[in-house]
Amino acid sequence: MSINPAVCLVDLMDFEQTCSKVEQIFAGNGRVLTPELGMLSEKALSLYQGDFLAQDTAAWVVAIREKQKTRCLRVLERLIKLHEQAGHREMVETVCERALQVEPLREDFYRRLILFFLQTGRKADAVNVFERCGKIFRAELGSEPSESLRGLVADLDYALRSINSHPLPSTFPPRSDPCE
Structure with missing residues (x-):
């Protein structure tokens, strides 16, 4: 058995794929906030709804939880830098506050x-x-x-x-x- 991605969307997988796309853009030309980068970053942040299985202490769950949080924080760090460089004052404050909610x-x-x-x-x-x-x-x-x-x-x-x-x-x- 397997999951058919055309029929079933798993938010964890969607988050991972979106973060990978964001990281690829950052690796290529991550010094400018393009509409695509902004849209993908916002999608990744909207998919991150907090700690993965927050009450579970199994080692495999903790590993996924920490990986997700780290990826989310990395997106937030880069967004803050881009908004600072672009002079988007309101967004700097908003993204910093979002980062502090996550960590x-x-x-x-x-x-x-x-x-x-x-x-x-x-x-x-x-x-x-x-x-x-x-x-x-x-x-x-x-x-x-x-x-x-x-x-x-x-x-x-x-x-x-x-x-x-x-x-x-x-x-x-x-x-x-x-x-x-």
Whole structure:
């Protein structure tokens, strides 16, 4: 017996085939986000619905689960780079957030999102992402984000807290000019 691919579609097989096509395009001319690459990448990401048989601990299941997750993360990493290069700001944020949904313990995705927010002037969002990273790392790993990530937002966090604790008055007193 075998599965007739014309009659039955297995999402795992479809995901693997789509990722293979994406990887072939990246290997050939993966520096430009073409419509085909975008469409195939989106298809691969829509097929990835989370951990394969998440509750199963059999070795063969874990191997497939990790392979799928790794392939998905590779597609996400490359998409982030392409969107950054193309200047697609909204997509950079969207794809970074999607990557963090797939793997919330990858500091490099937090770093990219924080840098994106800093580059686009969204400093409060950068601090919020850093704080989310810290909460997740403490809860899941019992550790803090790396020194370099902490350094990235340390000065910014201090400045924002200082501004929030000492807000400017909504109206300024009339100016007294000593020359008058």
